[in-house]
Amino acid sequence: MRLLSVVLVMLALGGCMKVSDMAEGTRHHLRDAGILDHSETRRSASWRLQPDSFIYIGQGHFVPPGGAYPRPNVVAEEAFKGFVEYFPLVRRASEPLGLEEAMNQAASAGAHYVLYTRFASADDRIGSFDELNDQRALDRLGVDSSVVQLMLIETGTRYLVDTARIRSRGGVLGLYDNQPEELLGPPLRDYARRLLGTAR
Numbered sequence: 001m002r003l004l005s006v007v008l009v010m011l012a013l014g015g016c017m018k019v020s021d022m023a024e025g026t027r028h029h030l031r032d033a034g035i036l037d038h039s040e041t042r043r044s045a046s047w048r049l050q051p052d053s054f055i056y057i058g059q060g061h062f063v064p065p066g067g068a069y070p071r072p073n074v075v076a077e078e079a080f081k082g083f084v085e086y087f088p089l090v091r092r093a094s095e096p097l098g099l100e101e102a103m104n105q106a107a108s109a110g111a112h113y114v115l116y117t118r119f120a121s122a123d124d125r126i127g128s129f130d131e132l133n134d135q136r137a138l139d140r141l142g143v144d145s146s147v148v149q150l151m152l153i154e155t156g157t158r159y160l161v162d163t164a165r166i167r168s169r170g171g172v173l174g175l176y177d178n179q180p181e182e183l184l185g186p187p188l189r190d191y192a193r194r195l196l197g198t199a200r
Contacts (some may be wrong), residue, residue, distance in 0.1 A: 058099075062119065
């Protein structure tokens with residue numbers, strides 16, 4: 001009897017909305033509750049780019065404060081993975097570099113824009129038994145978090161087209177043995193969609 005009532009409720013709800021809407025709503029509430037990874041992107045402008053824009057991605061030398069030591073070029077690598085899905089003309093610097101170096105390399109490559117990134121903060125909390133044994137600090141148990149800053153600059157005019165700040169925090173389901181840099185992929189992919197004007 002209980003199973004029949006659950007099926008009837010699901011059929012009634014299915015008639016009111018699409019299954020994909022229900023799934024997206026469920027994901028949204030699970031992120032708010034801290035069960036799944038969550039990120040928030042704040043942009044200074046609503047600028048859109050053409051799909052054939054050539055974007056050069058670089059990352060600054062800045063190392064985030066705190067105990068986390070992410071790979072030196074990880075933000076540029078993750079941004080490249082997200083942008084290459086939406087922009088066919090994307091290139092990334094192979095190592096961290098200063099803004100002036102990034103602008104010069106982008107100009108010599110013929111890029112229209114430079115996406116200059118930096119890892120502003122990273123908090124690598126204890127998420128495994130090995131880390132707990134090493135650090136022996138119960139107050140460090142918890143989910144990882146990170147803040148990434150982005151600048152989108154037009155190469156020819158050096159005009160600052162957009163700035164963005166992406167704040168991410170892990171969810172309880174992704175707690176075990178994660179690093180702050182593992183939170184970067186989805187919000188950077190979402191930022192690429194927003195630049196095209198196709199964000200959900």
